[in-house]
Amino acid sequence: MSKDAYIHKVLPGSPGGPMLFVFHGTGGDESQLLSPGRDLVPQATIISPRGDVSEYGAARFFRRTGEGVYDMDDLARATDKMAAFVKAHVEAAKPSIVLGLGYSNGANILASVVFAEPELFDATVLMHPLIPFEPQVQGSLAGRHMLLTAGKRDPICPSNLTTRLEAYLRADGADVTVEWHEGGHEVRPNEIEAARRLFAGVAQGV
Numbered sequence: 460m461s462k463d464a465y466i467h468k469v470l471p472g473s474p475g476g477p478m479l480f481v482f483h484g485t486g487g488d489e490s491q492l493l494s495p496g497r498d499l500v501p502q503a504t505i506i507s508p509r510g511d512v513s514e515y516g517a518a519r520f521f522r523r524t525g526e527g528v529y530d531m532d533d534l535a536r537a538t539d540k541m542a543a544f545v546k547a548h549v550e551a552a553k554p555s556i557v558l559g560l561g562y563s564n565g566a567n568i569l570a571s572v573v574f575a576e577p578e579l580f581d582a583t584v585l586m587h588p589l590i591p592f593e594p595q596v597q598g599s600l601a602g603r604h605m606l607l608t609a610g611k612r613d614p615i616c617p618s619n620l621t622t623r624l625e626a627y628l629r630a631d632g633a634d635v636t637v638e639w640h641e642g643g644h645e646v647r648p649n650e651i652e653a654a655r656r657l658f659a660g661v662a663q664g665v
Contacts, residue, residue, distance in 0.1 A: 461544075461547060462544070462547040462548050462551060464540060464543065464544045464547070465508035465509060465510075465511060465540075465541075465544055466489060466508070466509040466511075467489050467506060467507055467508040467509060468489045468490065468493060468505075468506075468507045469504065469505065469506055469507075470493055470496070470497055470504065470505040470507075471504055472500075472501075472502050472503045472504035472505065473502040473503075473504075475552075475553065475554065475555060476502045476503060476504065476554060476555055477500055477502060477503040477504070477554055477555055477556045477557075477558055477658075477662055478503060478504045478505075478506065478548065478549060478552055478554035478556070478557050478558065479496050479499070479500050479503040479504070479505045479506070479558040479559070479560065479658075480505075480506045480507070480508075480545055480548075480557070480558070480559045480560070480569075480580075481493065481495075481496045481505060481506070481507045481559075481560050481561070481565070482507075482508070482520065482559070482560070482561035482562070482564075482565025482566070482568055482569050483507070483509070483510065483518070483561075483562065483564075483565045484562045484563030484564050484565055484566075485510075485514065485517050485518070485519050485563060485564040486517035486518065487518065487562075487565070488509050488518055489507045489508060489509040490507070491507075491562075492507060492560065492562065492565075493505060493507050495560075495651065496560065498651075499560070499651070499654055499655050499658055500558065500658050500662070503558065504552060504554065506545075506548050508541070508544060510564065510565075510568075511537075511540075512533070512537070519564050520537050520541065520564055520565065520567070520568035521533045521534045521536070521537035521538075521564075521567075521568060522534075526615065527589055527591050527615075528591075529567075529591065529592075531592075534568075534571060537568060537571070538568070538571040538572055538574075538575050539575070541568055541571075541572050542572050542575055542576045542579065545557075545572065545576075545579055545580075546576075546579065549579075555662075556581045556582070556661060556662060557579065557580050557581055558580065558581060558582050558583070558584075558658055558661070559572075559573075559580045559582075559583040559584070560583070560584040560586070560654060561583075561584070561585060561586065561588070562586040562587060562646060563586070563587050563588075563589075563615070563616075563644065566585040566586050566587060566588035566589075567588055567589060567590065569583055569585060569588075570583075570585055570588050570590055570594070570624075573600070573603070573605075574594045574595060574596050574597065575597050576597070576598075577596055577597065577598040577599060577600050577603060577631075578598065580603065581603070581604065581661055582603070582604035582605070582606075582657055582658060582661040583603070583604075583605050583606070584605075584606045584608070584653075584654045584657060584658075585605065585606065585607050585608070585624075586608045586646055586650060586654075587608065587609055587610065587613060587615070587616045587644055587646070588607065588616065588621070588624060589615065589616040589620060590620065590623075590624050590627075591620065593627065594624075594627050594628075594631075596631045599631060599632050600628060600631040600632050600633035601631075601632030601633070602632070602634070603632075603633050603634065604633075604634045604636075604657060604660075604661050605628055605633045605634065605635050605636070606635075606636045606637075606638060606653055606654060606657045607621055607624065607625055607628075607635065607636070607637045607638070608637075608638045608639075608640075608646070608650040608653060608654070609621040609637070609638075609639055609640075610639070610640055610641070610642045610643045610644060610645070610647075611639055611640070611641055611642075612641065612642060612643050613642075613643045613644045614643060614644065615643075615644045616644065618639075621637070625637055636653065636657065638650055638653035
């Protein structure tokens with residue numbers, strides 16, 4: 460799969476340094492998370508793809524038939540395509556570590572790639588993911604650092620599903636941290652700071 464399989468933007472970083480993939484939410488684009496990504500990992504090369512599915516004009520990474528009802532065949536297609544896209548960039552740049560950050564629909568595609576290719580990312584941040592199915596991890600998440608962030612009153616991603624996802628990930632050996640806030644689907648400063656701590660720790664070999 461080509462490095463150009465998705466429309467995307469690249470912010471160059473330190474050669475041989477970290478590589479950070481960022482995945483936007485529904486209706487976002489390849490510019491949405493570039494600035495937060497640069498702020499979180501200043502030395503990283505940042506890769507930001509645009510979702511290749513349009514839902515009434517809003518970009519997404521895979522199709523759905525309703526809120527929280529996924530087209531699982533299309534999710535499988537998107538997962539294979541995104542995993543190949545990530546691998547192509549990693550193989551070309553040979554970064555020191557590979558990091559991922561996704562919000563909402565972007566968190567969902569990132570999570571699905573992690574389930575399919577657990578060795579691909581050293582650390583991932585899933586902001587307000589919604590995984591309404593039991594993940595089938597193809598391998599082991601042992602030693603992989605993962606942060607889940609969520610709102611206790613999120614109408615899109617119910618808190619019980621976040622807790623269930625945490626349990627799935629822990630059962631498969633992942634090093635999981637969960638950061639909550641009292642609100643809904645919005646990203647709040649404590650989530651950003653938790654992501655900063657995770658990425659800084661992994662970059663330092665913690």
